[in-house]
Amino acid sequence: MIDKQHIINRFISYVTVDTQSNPDSGTTPSTEKQWHLANKLAEELKAIGMQDVSIDENAYIMATLPSNVMHDVPTIGFISHFDTSPDFTATNVKPQIIEKYNGQDIVLNAAENIILSPDYFEDLHLYKGQTLITTDGTTLLGADDKAGICEIMTAMEYLIHHPKIKHGTIKVGFTPDEEIGRGAHKFDVKKFGADWAYTMDGSQVGELEYENFNAASAKVRVKGKSVHPGYAKGKMVNSLYIATEFINSLPRMETPEHTDEYQGFFHLHGVKGDVEETELQYIIRDHNLGHFKARKDMMLKLTDELNSQYEEDIISIEIKDQYFNMREKVEPVMHIVDIAEEAMKQLDIKPLIKPIRGGTDGSQLSYMGLPCPNIFAGGHNFHGRYEYVPVESMIKATQVICKIAELTALEN
Template sequence: MTETVVDRLFRYVVIDTQSDPTSSSQPSTEKQKDLGRLLVSELLSFGLDDAHLDEHGNVYATIPGNTEKTVPVICFCSHMDTAPDFTGTNVKPQIVKNYQGGDIRLTGDTSQVIRVSDNPELAHQIGHDIVTTDGTTLLGADDKAGIAEIMTAARFLIDNPDIKHGTIKILFTTDEEIGRGADKVDLTKLGAQFAYTLDGSTVGEIENETFSADGVEIAITGVAIHPGTAKGKMENAIKIASDIVARLPRDITPETTEGREGFIHPTGISGSMDSARISLIIRDFEEEGLKTKEALLEDITREVMTAYPGSSYSFKVREQYRNMKVVLDRHPELMANLEEATRRVGLTPKLTSIRGGTDGSRLSFMGLPCPNIYTGGHAYHSPLEWVSRQDMEISVKTIVELVKIWEERATA
């Protein structure tokens, strides 16, 4: 095998797989299946005869175990879609070989610069080969780096049968970036007891905790009337929606919070004089924090509406995902084995919390406990996204060491 993890990454990122939050279907975009079909073809070429793409775009495959021990069935999972935040069409991956420090100016849009001041991890990348875009699109390393790493590890394990391991399941999902990645996963068909997502960032950082997340939709019905005769009568729904957004506290927004602080974040506002809609996401590590923020948001809405007696509103909360740590703490072997695998590849494991979510959040609460492993990617959801070839190779090695550890620690 001469194909590298970067060869795979380059092949995958040029396939446009952006998901669409406005679509109600799954996958939300049919083009996600283009990557799914390619992955199935590659898995079949590896000799994994059960590899297939289901109607929802999810890819399933099995690497049979080769040990006499009773080993829990482990799944490795990544998502195929890329974020709607920035275009993923016509991606042109670039590589800066033997990076020697300094800012990286991108070639397709020279106003786009990966600055060391914004990416302190670059200081640890001297001598690495850095993959970027040309600056006109996102790269899609979130999560095609994870896919490339799982595929590379799978091929390595198949080509090295002397490495003993239990049954390994592979799962690639759609629509993770819009909060639906696990919605149509068939856990019975998957048949795994535990799982790991490859959807993290800095190598060595392993994640057993995510935000808990809700979405909120506020629909406003105003009073529309001809502006020439509107005095004392018109109640403009656009202005009502704008007033609600303007009153959101500035100290609980994504741009003013960090660490374990949660936030209220408007993601869309639309409408006309007679009706308007505000879409928001609420994030917190604690369930109580979510409820407090939702109550605050409705209090603000109710207060604004008092100035518009002829208008009305609806306030709908939709659960998106919950903090997976609640589930993972019941299965300490999951993190213990991952920490040991991290040490075996020469890293010091650092337990971190995700200011966001992964498929692992949903899968954990569906009955498949699922922490998150680093991929080496950085600056996700932007044209400044980058990943190191050497860091991706470390992630591949981590997968291999992890399946070895599960086999070593299993009962005879």
């Protein structure tokens, strides 16, 4: 039995440490403050009895739980990231504990009238009667992915204290900078030494994912010519108008707010400009590799067409691939998904197998030789003030880790 208060205390000890990452930094980790939790986690792994605990110069943490069976068993791993998103502040997180949630509105912050309501966030209906941990409405919570770290740490501790549960060698990895797309960049797969792994980085109870977006970023620069507006006729070229033309030429309904499931999108997430120069920042996403290529080609073709229209190279575009769909690497070893699915079923958890509309460290690790599906960590509404996690979901995720370890160790 996983102790409820113990997991609450552990989780709160993590989320109250600010570990926000920074995409504009060139260091690893991207922020100095990530070291505060990284060092704490390394010491905690030692304290609970893990072996070969290491933390490298980039704050990647690894540890081993040795096998307690005599027969050969595959070495498996569990991975989570300790940074939080740069999308919303993580400074001075004040978690609130809602016991026996009554299914009604939760006042996160009365002074600012910030309400977490099931009328808007319908998933709250799933957790009536449970214990929720929320924000105070002024920061994110950090369940993405400190819930995953808490679950892995608690599962390892539980297995150490309950040696009757048989398991093979288990590797643990905690990474920085996942939220800015760099979590796997300096992960030493060979040192980790697992045959396969699971990221604990999903949301709702039961989520089990081995498909994710193919992803790229696109930076579009539009050059203009600034002239005094009183004497601008035939001379001024307003880059803002041309940038708007570029934006409006892409399919309006193929954006995040109009797509779901396997549908891809173009997402304009940043605009900076004036008459002289405008920069557009996009991300491109699609599960289908052919459609993904077509989206990139569409942006390149649009750039050429507008340059031709204005009879000069007024627009430039830089597209960079970020990660690819892990399905290609996981399907040849589908037994690793089957084990996780069976673990959930044995714990009376309904598996929810669906594509990730995003990416995880696992998507990059799969292409680095470590097949790595994703399992729920329990949180909801990541990256903002309405983030919350049910404690019961963290307990179930912890149980799933233990059950996967147990099933992997079966001789047949």
